[in-house]
Each structure stands twice: as structure tokens, then as C-alpha cells.
Amino acid sequence: MNLFTSFVLLTLLILFTPIMVSNTDPHKNNKYQSYVKNIVFCAFITSLIPAMMYLHTNQETLISNWHWITIQTLKLTLSFKMDYFSLMFMPVALFITWSIMEFSMWYMHSDPYINQFFKYLLLFLITMLILVTANNLFQLFIGWEGVGIMSFLLIGWWFGRTDANTAALQAILYNRIGDIGLLASMAWFLSNMNTWDLQQIFMLNQNPLNFPLMGLVLAAAGKSAQFGLHPWLPSAMEGPTPVSALLHSSTMVVAGIFLLVRFYPLMENNKLIQTVTLCLGAITTLFTAICALTQNDIKKIIAFSTSSQLGLMMVTIGLNQPYLAFLHICTHAFFKAMLFLCSGSIIHNLNNEQDIRKMGGLFKALPFTTTALIIGCLALTGMPFLTGFYSKDPIIEAATSSYTNAWALLLTLTATSLTAVYSTRIIFFALLGQPRFPPSTTINENNPLLINPIKRLLIGSIFAGFILSNSIPPVITPLMTMPLHLKLTALTMTTLGFIIAFEINLDTQNLKYTHPSNPFKFSTLLGYFPTIMHRLPPHLDLSMSQKLATSLLDLTWLETTLPKTTALIQLKASTLTSNQQGLIKLYFLSFLITITLSMILFNCPE
Amino acid sequence: MTLIHMNVLMAFSMSLVGLLMYRSHLMSALLCLEGMMLSLFVLAALTILNSHFTLANMMPIILLVFAACEAAIGLALLVMVSNTYGTDYVQSLNLLQC
Numbered sequence: 001m002n003l004f005t006s007f008v009l010l011t012l013l014i015l016f017t018p019i020m021v022s023n024t025d026p027h028k029n030n031k032y033q034s035y036v037k038n039i040v041f042c043a044f045i046t047s048l049i050p051a052m053m054y055l056h057t058n059q060e061t062l063i064s065n066w067h068w069i070t071i072q073t074l075k076l077t078l079s080f081k082m083d084y085f086s087l088m089f090m091p092v093a094l095f096i097t098w099s100i101m102e103f104s105m106w107y108m109h110s111d112p113y114i115n116q117f118f119k120y121l122l123l124f125l126i127t128m129l130i131l132v133t134a135n136n137l138f139q140l141f142i143g144w145e146g147v148g149i150m151s152f153l154l155i156g157w158w159f160g161r162t163d164a165n166t167a168a169l170q171a172i173l174y175n176r177i178g179d180i181g182l183l184a185s186m187a188w189f190l191s192n193m194n195t196w197d198l199q200q201i202f203m204l205n206q207n208p209l210n211f212p213l214m215g216l217v218l219a220a221a222g223k224s225a226q227f228g229l230h231p232w233l234p235s236a237m238e239g240p241t242p243v244s245a246l247l248h249s250s251t252m253v254v255a256g257i258f259l260l261v262r263f264y265p266l267m268e269n270n271k272l273i274q275t276v277t278l279c280l281g282a283i284t285t286l287f288t289a290i291c292a293l294t295q296n297d298i299k300k301i302i303a304f305s306t307s308s309q310l311g312l313m314m315v316t317i318g319l320n321q322p323y324l325a326f327l328h329i330c331t332h333a334f335f336k337a338m339l340f341l342c343s344g345s346i347i348h349n350l351n352n353e354q355d356i357r358k359m360g361g362l363f364k365a366l367p368f369t370t371t372a373l374i375i376g377c378l379a380l381t382g383m384p385f386l387t388g389f390y391s392k393d394p395i396i397e398a399a400t401s402s403y404t405n406a407w408a409l410l411l412t413l414t415a416t417s418l419t420a421v422y423s424t425r426i427i428f429f430a431l432l433g434q435p436r437f438p439p440s441t442t443i444n445e446n447n448p449l450l451i452n453p454i455k456r457l458l459i460g461s462i463f464a465g466f467i468l469s470n471s472i473p474p475v476i477t478p479l480m481t482m483p484l485h486l487k488l489t490a491l492t493m494t495t496l497g498f499i500i501a502f503e504i505n506l507d508t509q510n511l512k513y514t515h516p517s518n519p520f521k522f523s524t525l526l527g528y529f530p531t532i533m534h535r536l537p538p539h540l541d542l543s544m545s546q547k548l549a550t551s552l553l554d555l556t557w558l559e560t561t562l563p564k565t566t567a568l569i570q571l572k573a574s575t576l577t578s579n580q581q582g583l584i585k586l587y588f589l590s591f592l593i594t595i596t597l598s599m600i601l602f603n604c605p606e
Numbered sequence: 607m608t609l610i611h612m613n614v615l616m617a618f619s620m621s622l623v624g625l626l627m628y629r630s631h632l633m634s635a636l637l638c639l640e641g642m643m644l645s646l647f648v649l650a651a652l653t654i655l656n657s658h659f660t661l662a663n664m665m666p667i668i669l670l671v672f673a674a675c676e677a678a679i680g681l682a683l684l685v686m687v688s689n690t691y692g693t694d695y696v697q698s699l700n701l702l703q704c
Contacts, residue, residue: 584696585628592626 004050005063008082011047011090012133014039015126022119036118037101040125044094054087058473062135062199073194081135081198085261085326088472089132092330095460096250096337097125099453103341104242106449107348117157121246124150128251132258137186137196140259144182144223147252148175154247155239167235174232178222178256185215202265209266213273216263217280224256224310227284231530233307234291237299241344244299249306249340250333257313257325264322275405278318282408282415285311287527289418294523297354298343298430301422305380306336308415315412316395319402323475328391331465335379335387338457342373345450346430351441356426361435365443370431372454377423379461381494382416390465392416394478396490401482413493420497428505610652618645632687632694636680643673 018036054060061082068076080086101121108114127150131143148171156168188211189196193204220226225233236248247253260267260277267273285308292304309332316325346362346369347354363370375386382392396416399409445451516524525531621641628634650666653659684694691698 584699588626588628592623595622 002053004053004061004082007046007049008061008063008080008133011043011050011094012080012126012129014043014046015122015129018122019119019126028115032115033101033105033118036122037098037105040094040098040101040122044091044098047090047094050082051087051091054082054084055471055473060084064135074190074196076136076138076196078139079135079197080133082133084323084473084475085258086133088326088330088468089258090129092333093125093128093132093251096333096457097121097246099456100242100246100337100341102449103245103344103453104240106447107242107344108240117240120150120154120157121242124154124247124252128255131255135198137189137198141182141186144179144219144255147247147255148172148179148223151175151236151247151252154243155236157240157243158238161238164238167232167238170235171232174225174229175222177229178219181215181218181222182259183215185212185219188212188215198262205266205269209270210272213263213266213270214276216259217273217276220256220260220314221280222256223259224253224314225284225307226256226280226311226314227287230284230288230307231526231533234300234303234526237297237303241299241340241347244303245337245340245344248303249336253306253310254313254329254333257310257317257329260314260317261322261326261329264317267317267322268320274318274320276318277314278405278408281311281314281316281318282405282411283311284308284314285415286411286418289415289422290523291526292422293418293425294520296357298346298356298359298426299340299354301356301426302336302339302343305339305419305422308419309336309380311415312392312395312412315399315408318408319395319398319404321395321398321476323472324391324395324398327468327472328395330468331387331391334457334460334464335376338372338454338461339376339380341454341457342369342376345369345445345454346373349441349443349445350437353437356429358436359430360433360437361431362443363431365435366445368445368451368454372458373431374427375458375461377427379465381420381423381498382490383494384491385466387461387463387465390469393490397479397482397487400486400489401479413489416490417493417497417500420494421501424498424501424505428502433509611649614645614649614652618642618649621645628696630695630697632684632696632699636677636684639680640673640677643669643677647673 018032018039062079063082064077064079066078068078070076101118104117104121108117111117124147127143127146129143131140131147134140134143152168152172155171156164158164186196189201192206193201195201195204222229233248233253237244239247267277288304288307288311292301292308295301295304309328313325313328313332316322316328346359346366349366349369350359353359379386379388382388382396384393396413399412522528621638625635625638625642628638647666647670650669654662654666687699688694
């Protein structure tokens with residue numbers, strides 16, 4: 001009897017403590033921030049112990065605590081599933097949240113509501129962990145909605161700005177469309193398998209599972225910003241940089257992919273769903289990489305990069321490799337969070353300048369941030385033996401050597417080289433060359449609250465891939481042999497992208513701007529998707545419903561059909577047929593005389 | 607019993623004559639219509655209760671309902687005439703305008 005389950009529950013319980021002291025003294029003063037940061041650090045250490053135990057014994061656990069309600073034959077309890085995915089994700093998420101909280105102590109230093117900010121971040125972390133450790137779909141739905149709500153509150157943190165409010169509402173709407181899919185799947189599971197528990201669902205694996213799996217794919221597309229439901233992710237950059245680093249790069253947006261990874265026993269036999277996810281992921285990754293090429297806001301470029309990597313994770317699920325997708329989730333979190341932290345450092349040091357056309361020459365001014373940014377970009381593109389290599393290269397290898405859709409594979413490879421292109425663009429415009437910003441800002445990165453988180457994530461970006469790949473238990477047989485040209489595919493595409501981008505940037509550095517060409521306009525305006533989809537369908541929907549409700553129901557059926565028609569017919573008939581003069585009293589008098597006469601005539605016996 | 611019948615029938619014929627021979631106000635015609643309806647209701651109710659003709663118990667009530675509707679329409683017409691001319695004298699209703 002070991003303390004495995006106790007440590008898991010202790011991790012989750014530790015995180016509730018700062019919320020419970022909300023109304024008392026610690027919440028009101030300056031110590032709250034370090035308090036929350038240290039709590040998250042303690043939770044991280046506590047979560048490492050069950051993770052190490054799992055790596056040692058490969059023993060999964062299911063904690064079933066409190067029986068909430070039984071509705072006829074459906075039993076709902078509070079149950080936590082501690083398997084490979086949740087036990088590996090918890091330390092990663094807690095480590096990254098710890099680093100981001102320390103960073104936001106520097107970034108949001110002058111914000112008067114900073115304690116509330118930390119509380120919101122902590123609430124988000126708790127709901128994300130509820131989602132990850134959920135064993136039944138009801139608990140997962142609680143976590144799912146929780147991260148959606150916290151995303152809304154955090155994107156609209158500076159609620160005085162209309163763009164922030166619009167972006168928060170946009171996030172909620174697009175996530176809601178995905179929630180329809182999740183609810184439909186839950187309803188199907190309830191009515192066909194009589195349960196919401198994952199164990200029973202996997203055991204009763206019936207054959208035609210297309211409907212619930214399509215629902216789950218829709219939910220993942222909504223939450224993980226796949227093509228068609230993607231515009232909310234770049235708009236979500238209206239929130240503060242710590243929010244972008246935590247929610248929209250490492251943690252929340254992978255919830256959709258995590259859901260599909262959880263349900264992999266159902267997906268490994270369903271070719272249709274695998275093809276759908278493969279094609280959807282391929283379109284997403286290429287489309288968002290194209291859009292990232294010509295953006296000018298550094299946070300938007302990194303947001304599109306996140307979207308592209310999410311498409312890559314979707315492609316991996318479509319290749320029937322859930323474990324590779326999960327490994328990419330964990331490694332991607334490190335370098336993406338670090339990229340956002342570096343961009344936050346640059347933004348704050350340049351006095352809130354986010355346009356890369358107005359940055360430059362930071363190579364000598366911010367050396368540490370420069371180092372971290374370059375290493376982050378290299379890890380993102382999959383430079384050999386950095387973190388990204390250990391997850392991205394096996395994905396490309398699996399894609400090139402499996403019996404899959406060649407078109408999807410081509411799109412993915414193109415997106416891989418475009419990753420290198422926009423990474424070069426960031427490095428070139430933000431760091432190299434001569435400064436293009438006004439020289440009156442004091443550039444200082446010497447604060448330990450800024451340096452330490454980036455340092456930790458830097459070490460993670462370099463070594464985490466290696467450590468994770470060598471520690472995880474093997475679950476499927478990796479592919480051992482392949483032709484040399486397939487093995488070198490990813491490296492070749494990336495190097496090609498780097499070289500082309502660098503050459504073009506150097507050659508066109510001093511040329512004059514011309515009129516934008518059509519592909520340029522396509523890329524800058526995000527493929528015209530928000531322009532079309534945010535104006536045309538709402539206008540059509542609202543005008544159609546107004547016509548149905550007002551014109552058809554109110555005016556026509558209730559008003560015109562009977563009352564007005566009857567009045568009109570009477571009017572027309574009386575004008576047509578009458579030639580009277582309206583001598584009412586004469587007519588009444590003659591009627592009376594006629595009645596009296598007839599009564600006398602027919603009643604007298606003579 | 608026949609005395610009661612004759613009593614109510616006299617009331618009915620009084621109202622009928624009043625309806626057919628009114629002098630100047632439209633309101634008196636409406637009042638006589640109401641009187642006719644009332645006497646019909648009493649006559650029908652007495653006869654049906656006296657002969658225990660349960661099947662026709664509904665008839666006076668339905669008659670009452672339709673008479674109420676008709677009174678409402680009559681009053682609406684009166685209000686329209688009064689709005690146009692200020693009074694309800696029937697001499698002013700000499701233009702059959704459509």
C-alpha cells in the first residue's frame with residue numbers, strides 16, 4: 001500500500017487553498033502573488049512523485065471517491081483516472097504554470113487587480129486539471145466548460161477595450177459550437193451505452209461509432225482551433241501575455257486534442273474518423289502557417305504557430321498515433337510558453353510595442369531574451385536534438401512511412417517548411433539589424449522574476465524532449481528502418497525553409513514597398529475567413545428570422561388572414577351589391593307592419 | 607305557467623317594437639336588442655327547466671355568449687359613429703359611404 005493516490009489527491013487539494021483564503025487578509029495585500037506561486041510550486045513537486053511511481057511500475061490507477069447521484073441506471077461519482085496521459089501531463093502543466101506565474105509577477109506588476117488575476121489563473125489551472133484527470137464524461141464536461149469560462153474572463157481582462165471584449169465573446173461562441181459536438185456525443189453514449197464512464201465505453205466498443213466520434217471531433221475542432229472554427233485563437237491575443245502563454249499555447253487549446261487522445265481505443269478501428277482528423281489537421285496546419293507568414297504582430301505570429309502545431313497534432317491522431325500526439329503536446333508546451341514569455345519581455349521593454357516592423361536590433365540590447373527566443377524558434381522547427389525534434393521528427397517519419405493520404409502528407413510537409421519561414425521572420429525582424437524603435441525607452445531585463453522563468457523553460461526546451469522520450473514506457477513498436485530520404489524529410493524541409501526565408505529577407509531588406517499582390521492580401525487578411533464568416537451568415541440568419549417572425553407570423557397569419565380579409569370582403573361586397581339609401585327607420589317600420597299583419601292573418605281562426 | 611309564458615312573450619314583443627320604431631338615438635336600438643336577448647334567455651331557461659329537457663340545457667348559455675359578442679360589436683359601431691359625428695342621431699347616417 002503506497003501513497004500514490006494520496007499524493008494525487010493532495011496535488012489537487014493544494015491548489016484549492018488560495019481560493020479558500022480569498023475573502024481574508026492574504027488576498028488583500030502584496031504577499032498573495034508569491035503565495036500562489038509557491039502553492040503551484042508545491043503542487044508541482046507533489047505531482048512529480050506519482051509521475052515517478054508510474055514511470056517505475058507502469059501501474060495505472062483509478063480513484064473513485066464520492067457517489068454523487070444515481071439517475072435510474074446511471075451512476076455519477078467523482079472519479080479520477082490516473083493513467084499515462086494524465087500523470088505525464090500534470091507535472092508539465094504545473095511546471096509551466098509556475099513559471100508563468102512568476103513571469104506575471106513582473107509583467108502585471110503595475111496592475112491594481114493583480115490578486116484577482118492570479119486567482120483567475122489558479123482557477124483556470126484547477127479546471128484544466130479536472131479535465132485532464134476526469135474518468136467520466138460529466139467531470140470532463142465540468143473541466144471543459146470551466147476552462148472556457150476562465151478563458152473568457154482572462155481574454156477580456158482589460159475590459160475597457162472593445163477589441164478585447166469582442167475577442168472574448170468570439171472565443172466563447174466558437175467554443176460553444178464545439179460544445180454542441182461534445183454534448184451530442186455525451187447524449188449518444190448515455191442512450192446507447194448507458195454510461196459516461198470511460199472504462200465502460202471502451203469495454204462496450206460497438207462497431208458503427210461514427211456519430212459520437214464525429215461529435216468528439218467537432219468538440220476538438222472548436223476547442224483546439226481547427227480550420228473552420230479557428231478565428232478565435234488569433235483574436236485571443238488581446239489578453240495579457242501570461243494569459244496567451246498559459247491558455248492559448250500550452251494548456252487550454254490542447255484540451256481538444258487531449259479529448260481525442262483519451263478516446264483512442266474507439267478511434268483506432270474507425271477509418272472514417274481517422275481520415276477526417278487527418279485531412280482536417282492537414283488543412284489547418286497549412287492554412288494557419290500561410291496566414292502566419294505576413295502578420296506583423298509578434299503575438300499573432302506565435303498564435304498562428306500554435307494553431308499550426310495543433311493541426312499537426314490532429315494529423316498525428318489521424319495517423320493512429322495518439323502517444324506521439326501526446327508527446328508533442330508535452331514538448332510543445334515548453335517552447336511555446338517560452339516564446340510567449342520572450343515576446344512579453346520584448347513588448348514590455350519596448351513600451352508596449354507589438355509590431356515587428358518597429359522592433360529590431362535587440363540582439364545586443366536584450367541578450368538573454370534573444371537567446372531564449374532563438375532557441376525557442378529552433379526547438380519549434382524541430383532542430384535535431386532539441387525538444388521539438390523528439391516529438392516532431394517521429395511524427396513526420398510516421399506520416400511518410402504509413403499507408404496514408406498523400407495529399408495530407410504533402411500539406412503537412414509544406415507547413416513544416418513554412419514553420420521555419422515564419423520563425424526566421426520573427427528572428428530577423430525582432431532581433432537582427434538596426435533598431436527601429438524610438439530610443440527613449442529604458443531596456444532592462446535584469447529582473448530575476450523575468451529571468452528565472454525563462455531560464456527554467458529554456459532548460460526545459462533543450463532537455464525535456466530527451467528526458468521525456470527516454471523515460472516514458474514503450475507502448476507501440478516504433479518504426480526501426482526506413483529509406484534515408486524519408487528519414488531526412490523533416491530536416492530537409494526545415495533547412496529549405498530557413499535558407500529561403502533568410503535569403504529573401506536579406507535581399508529585400510532595402511527595397512521599397514509595392515502594392516500588395518493577391519497572395520499577400522490572402523495571407524494578411526487571414527484567408528478572408530473572418531471577413532466572410534463574421535458578416536455574411538449572421539446577416540442572412542438574422543434577416544431570415546426577422547422575416548419569418550415579423551412578416552410571416554405576426555403580420556400575415558395573425559393579422560391579415562382572417563380579420564383584415566373579412567373586413568375587405570365585406571366592404572367590397574357591400575359596395576358592389578347595394579343601392580340603398582339608408583332609410584333605416586322606414587325599413588324597420590315596414591318590417592314591423594309586415595310582422596303584425598302576418599301574425600293577425602295567420603292566427604285568427606276565421 | 608302559460609301566464610308566465612305570455613308575460614315574457616309580451617316583454618319580447620315590447621322590445622321588438624321598440625327596436626323597429628326608434629326615433630332619433632341609435633343607443634335605444636341597441637338597448638332594445640339587449641332586452642330581446644334577455645327575454646329570450648329567460649323564456650328558454652324557464653321552458654327547459656320546466657320540461658326537464660336536459661339535452662337543451664346548453665342552449666341559453668350559448669345564446670348568452672353570442673349575444674355578448676354582438677353587443678360588443680354594436681357598441682363598437684356606436685363609438686365609431688359618435689367619434690365621427692359627436693352624437694348618435696340617426697339623421698346623420700344618411701351617407702352610405704364606402
